[in-house]
Amino acid sequence: MQLSALELASLKQLPLFARLAPEAFERATDCLRLETFRVGQVICRQGDAARAAFVVVEGWLKLSRVSSWGAETVIHICSRGRSFGEAPALTGSAHEVSAESVSPSLIARLPSACLAQLVSEQPEFASALLLSVSAQVGALMDEIESLKGVSVDHKVAHFILSLCPASAETWRFRLPYGKRLIAAQLGIKQETLSRSLGRLRALGVEAGETSREIAISNVQRLRSEVAKMTREPVRA
Amino acid sequence: MQLSALELASLKQLPLFARLAPEAFERATDCLRLETFRVGQVICRQGDAARAAFVVVEGWLKLSRVSSWGAETVIHICSRGRSFGEAPALTGSAHEVSAESVSPSLIARLPSACLAQLVSEQPEFASALLLSVSAQVGALMDEIESLKGVSVDHKVAHFILSLCPASAETWRFRLPYGKRLIAAQLGIKQETLSRSLGRLRALGVEAGETSREIAISNVQRLRSEVAKMTREPVRA
DNA sequence: CGTAGCCTTGAGAGAGTTCAAGTGTTGTGG
DNA sequence: CCACAACACTTGAACTCTCTCAAGGCTACG
Numbered sequence: 289m290q291l292s293a294l295e296l297a298s299l300k301q302l303p304l305f306a307r308l309a310p311e312a313f314e315r316a317t318d319c320l321r322l323e324t325f326r327v328g329q330v331i332c333r334q335g336d337a338a339r340a341a342f343v344v345v346e347g348w349l350k351l352s353r354v355s356s357w358g359a360e361t362v363i364h365i366c367s368r369g370r371s372f373g374e375a376p377a378l379t380g381s382a383h384e385v386s387a388e389s390v391s392p393s394l395i396a397r398l399p400s401a402c403l404a405q406l407v408s409e410q411p412e413f414a415s416a417l418l419l420s421v422s423a424q425v426g427a428l429m430d431e432i433e434s435l436k437g438v439s440v441d442h443k444v445a446h447f448i449l450s451l452c453p454a455s456a457e458t459w460r461f462r463l464p465y466g467k468r469l470i471a472a473q474l475g476i477k478q479e480t481l482s483r484s485l486g487r488l489r490a491l492g493v494e495a496g497e498t499s500r501e502i503a504i505s506n507v508q509r510l511r512s513e514v515a516k517m518t519r520e521p522v523r524a
Numbered sequence: 525m526q527l528s529a530l531e532l533a534s535l536k537q538l539p540l541f542a543r544l545a546p547e548a549f550e551r552a553t554d555c556l557r558l559e560t561f562r563v564g565q566v567i568c569r570q571g572d573a574a575r576a577a578f579v580v581v582e583g584w585l586k587l588s589r590v591s592s593w594g595a596e597t598v599i600h601i602c603s604r605g606r607s608f609g610e611a612p613a614l615t616g617s618a619h620e621v622s623a624e625s626v627s628p629s630l631i632a633r634l635p636s637a638c639l640a641q642l643v644s645e646q647p648e649f650a651s652a653l654l655l656s657v658s659a660q661v662g663a664l665m666d667e668i669e670s671l672k673g674v675s676v677d678h679k680v681a682h683f684i685l686s687l688c689p690a691s692a693e694t695w696r697f698r699l700p701y702g703k704r705l706i707a708a709q710l711g712i713k714q715e716t717l718s719r720s721l722g723r724l725r726a727l728g729v730e731a732g733e734t735s736r737e738i739a740i741s742n743v744q745r746l747r748s749e750v751a752k753m754t755r756e757p758v759r760a
Numbered sequence: 761c762g763t764a765g766c767c768t769t770g771a772g773a774g775a776g777t778t779c780a781a782g783t784g785t786t787g788t789g790g
Numbered sequence: 791c792c793a794c795a796a797c798a799c800t801t802g803a804a805c806t807c808t809c810t811c812a813a814g815g816c817t818a819c820g
Binding site: 353355356357359361362363364374375378379384385407408409411414415417418419421422423424425426428429431432433435436437438442475514515516517 | 589591592593595597598599600610611614615620621643644645647650651653654655657658659660661662664665667668669671672674678711750751752753
Binding site: 702703704714715717718719722735 | 766767768769
């Protein structure tokens with residue numbers, strides 16, 4: 289499959305590819321395939337023998353696991369730039385997570401053989417991949433941090449802020465996926481999320497309207513309120 | 525510093541080094557340094573410019589973070605074989621976590637320069653390092669899984685089982701670190717851990733004696749009880 | 761032997777869950 | 791185009807598990 293110039297440009301901006309020399313970049317893109325997924329489609333399943341690693345180019349993916357006691361756990365929701373499945377792809381072992389598209393998405397598939405070859409022949413690529421996996425480590429650490437010892441309001445506000453550009457004063461956007469899933473990601477119940485959003489209204493977070501629209505009147509203020517929120521919830 | 529034959533043999537069994545050809549192994553060990561730490565000593569501090577990555581050879585380390593709102597969060601407790609700090613070491617950025625020894629420990633330090641050289645010149649080592657970082661990802665996923673939607677008793681039982689050999693029938697051992705820290709790792713309070721251990725006595729977990737000794741009368745049974753424990757706590 | 765830290769135990773309060781009903785939104789077929 | 795069903799979300803009330811605060815016992819170490 290030939291990639292369009294537009295697609296190549298988009299790939300070139302991903303952390304995994306950004307620092308590659310033109311030649312190495314070409315070798316990498318030569319063997320990857322772009323695939324589109326609709327909401328609900330599965331990219332890979334936990335337990336399947338891995339035949340590729342994946343990089344999210346556009347959209348949002350849910351990485352989840354079914355624990356030994358049979359409950360589904362959302363491990364992480366990832367978007368543009370994040371990669372996953374490298375280790376299973378390299379060793380040929382089973383995928384540790386299932387990946388499901390939770391918005392229309394565009395995914396780059398890196399077949400195992402190609403991946404192994406790139407790692408062994410392009411030190412540049414090996415470094416980039418290493419950093420990409422390390423970025424996952426960082427993301428998971430953030431997740432753990434937010435799961436532990438923080439009130440629900442804190443988690444929710446933090447989540448919303450993570451969707452705001454760092455410099456924005458006021459911000460209005462659409463949640464990238466449903467509230468049920470957001471709740472699962474934060475390790476709380478949907479009802480609890482709903483109530484928390486209600487409380488956050490006092491801090492300038494409007495979540496009414498078409499139900500997925502969020503408007504933050506003052507991002508900076510919200511940030512500082514969150515910082516103060518060591519444990520206390522927002523009181524009416 | 526010259527490494528003893530014993531030390532070399534020990535290193536050779538770590539996942540990071542096990543699959544290296546003798547030559548690559550030698551190059552790797554040539555530039556690493558072994559260091560010992562006592563309980564409470566700090567290996568690296570969050571925010572410090574990274575000058576090395578680390579591999580745990582013996583003992584237990586606490587990886588923790590101070591969140592933006594000032595609370596310490598235990599990210600992970602790691603033991604023999606686990607590595608950390610690769611990405612910061614390679615990019616020269618700041619360490620994302622603080623690492624503190626919570627038992628007497630032996631740590632291999634891989635200086636940045638050496639690490640970068642190994643990655644670029646020894647594809648074999650680059651692959652091994654990639655898998656080592658991926659192992660961290662797996663460990664953190666386990667952590668997230670246990671933090672979400674599981675009762676305290678479940679977490680505690682699961683934690684104890686993680687310290688049992690897979691095949692053991694009955695098992696008796698010493699907790700590798702204090703209960704306060706175990707509680708922090710599981711995202712609960714010390715008091716809650718204490719009460720949970722009390723309840724688990726009904727499932728054959730004896731935690732009395734010298735206070736750090738644990739005896740499990742029937743590991744298989746405990747495992748199956750845990751599997752049944754989808755949500756329900758252990759009732760008296 | 762005494763102090764300090766670790767652990768346990770108790771009682772009370774509070775945050776989040778559960779169960780249940782109700783409202784709104786979306787998409788489909790008549 | 792509307793009716794209907796399915797699904798997403800909200801809201802309320804009762805409950806329960808975990809946390810908090812506090813006291814007491816045990817262990818370790820000087």
